[in-house]
Amino acid sequence: MPEVAAAHAEVREVLQVPADKAVFEPLTHNPSNGVTAGVWRVSGGDRSAVLKVLTRTKETSAAWSASNDPRHWNFWRREAYVYRSGLARVWQRHGIRAPRLLEYVERPDGDVALWLENVPGEPATVWPLTHHVEHARRLGAAQGAVGAGEDIPWLSQGFLRDYTSAQTTGRALLDDDAAWRHPLIRRHFPPGLREDMVRLHHDREWFLTVMESLPRALSHLDQWPANVVSDRSGAGVLLDWAFTGDGALGEDLGNYLPDCVLDLFVPAADLPGLAKAAYDAYLHGLRESGWRGDERLVRLGVCASAVKYDWLTALMLARADQEPVAYGGEGTVPAELRYRERGLTLAFLAEWAAEARTLAPLLGFPEAPSGR
Structure with missing residues (x-):
């Protein structure tokens, strides 16, 4: 023992x-x-x-x-x-x-x-895409029906700001030409990604302010496939509630979708289609539960949550010479595979960030800072 x-x-x-x-x-x-x-x-x-x-x-x-x-x-x-x-x-x-x-x-x-x-069932790490979409619908219904828990004194507050601020590994490398010339980076980070990720980092405060100003929801804040299991009845069993607290409507979904790919549970090529289907399902769940707000605010919450991964680009630059370790430290992952899939995911997140910059002013938010 x-x-x-x-x-x-x-x-x-x-x-x-x-x-x-x-x-x-x-x-x-x-x-x-x-x-x-x-x-x-x-x-x-x-x-x-x-x-x-x-x-x-x-x-x-x-x-x-x-x-x-x-x-x-x-x-x-x-x-x-x-x-x-x-x-x-x-x-x-x-x-x-x-x-x-x-x-x-x-x-x-x-x-x-x-x-x-001990829940017997199928972990979301091996789910087909349709199961992820159904999870998104259920999440929308749940967050549309349940309040944000404002009066509970031990729920987390400011998770997105504080968590991302704590992840500082490799931050100086964002402006380091040599780091971006590393063969793994050159092979697997698409053209334009450097500019996009550097801008996301410099716009970080704007994104966080937007996320903190959106409609609130009780949020799990660590939704990813390794934390979800289908039980024998078909219900989704959500594990690891340690971060639970205040989040923006759409923030949990904005975390779940990229994490499907970042740890190699879903191919990056499937992410755009999955993200569209899951967003539509999440919105359907919200409406199903009686939520009647402006759908554009939900979309902004999902897209602006790209800032959660601001630190990941710097981390990938810092670890380009290390053998990639699987989650939990159990085994390794082929470097070419990890960098290819994460490079494509970061490019997808750059598209979310661009959509957020366009959408926010239409909803009364200040415009994002202009690019460098």
């Missing part, structure tokens, strides 16, 4: 077997995040559960350190509050739910153990 997972009484309570009869299988997660001590699938007898241990004492980089501020995007207790309060169930009638909370334990060392339902 892993030391951080050592919880003999918890195993007996949840699985009803002695702890030495339980099998702990580590699950892929972001090992850099300071709030996550570990995640395991724990099996014993004919039962299984997922154990996630939350902490505030893990040593990590400043960008991923745990916070004691309930409004900070990486507040270490937030996910426990989401489950215990019932907030994780608010989208359930629209076809999106969270795993059931089986047991909540405040440990003597100060950590918090969440014992969650």
Whole structure:
């Protein structure tokens, strides 16, 4: 049994077997995040559960350190509050739910153990495109029907601004000619992408201000295929609610779609078609739930969310000489494949950014700064 997972009484309570009869299988997660001590699938007898241990004492980089501020995007207790309060169930009638909370334990060392339902089903990492589109429809219906949770004191605020500000690796390379001449970059970053991504970085404050001024929605803020599973009933089960809080309407979708490609779950060639179908489905879900706002505001929320990936170009420049590591540090990814797919995705995000610059003034926002 892993030391951080050592919880003999918890195993007996949840699985009803002695702890030495339980099998702990580590699950892929972001090992850099300071709030996550570990995640395991724990099996014993004919039962299984997922154990996630939350902490505030893990040593990590400043960008991923745990916070004691309930409004900070990486507040270490937030996910426990989401489950215990019932907030994780608010989208359930629209076809999106969270795993059931089986047991909540405040440990003597100060950590918090969440014992969650082990959901059998198909992960969104292998879904056909139609399933992603249906998830978008359900998300629209859920966010159109449920309020933004303004009165809940531990929901994150300012996620987009604070998260992107913390990701600084390689930022100086955006203006470095040598970095852009790297063979991987020259082969896989389309013509004009440098100008587009440098402009996105210089327009960052404008984009963030637009996103912060749009209609609000309760947002998961970490929606990507590795965090979604189809259960046996067909419902989408959404995992990892640690960032949950205030977001712009359309922001979750604007995160989900690029992430389908950035970690190689969907080919970049399919992104334009998927994005159109998913946006139409999201809007249909909003209307289905009774939302009657200006559709252009939703479109602006999706397109302006391109700023979430402002830091990614710099990171790709900085890591061009490193062997690409898969999510969670498990294995590697062919460099040519990663840079080709991410280059195409960044070019797609540049198109979103351009659309946002055109659309925003039509809705009363100031014009974006002119290009350099």
